[in-house]
Amino acid sequence: MARRKVFDCRNFPGPCSLVVAGTEEEAWAAQIAHTVAAHAQEDGPELRALLEQHVHDEDEWLAAQIAAVGEETR
Numbered sequence: 001m002a003r004r005k006v007f008d009c010r011n012f013p014g015p016c017s018l019v020v021a022g023t024e025e026e027a028w029a030a031q032i033a034h035t036v037a038a039h040a041q042e043d044g045p046e047l048r049a050l051l052e053q054h055v056h057d058e059d060e061w062l063a064a065q066i067a068a069v070g071e072e073t074r
Helices: 024-039 045-052 058-072
Strands: 005-008 019-022 055-057
Touching: 005 024, 005 058, 019 024, 024 045, 024 055, 055 058
Parallel strands: none
Antiparallel strands: 005 019, 005 055
């Protein structure tokens, strides 16, 4: 089974809290569409290079979220 990918808009400047997850193809398509529509960005090599820095495997992303919640409760 293909690993699921996650984009988390909270990692970008601004008030957006959207999290996109799915197969690699689904997550990329949804994140690009969201970034273009909601954040007025132009799809192209620069946007894709930026997004490449912020795509995560879902299991690693979930582990980081759980760790962050644990830090907040200490």
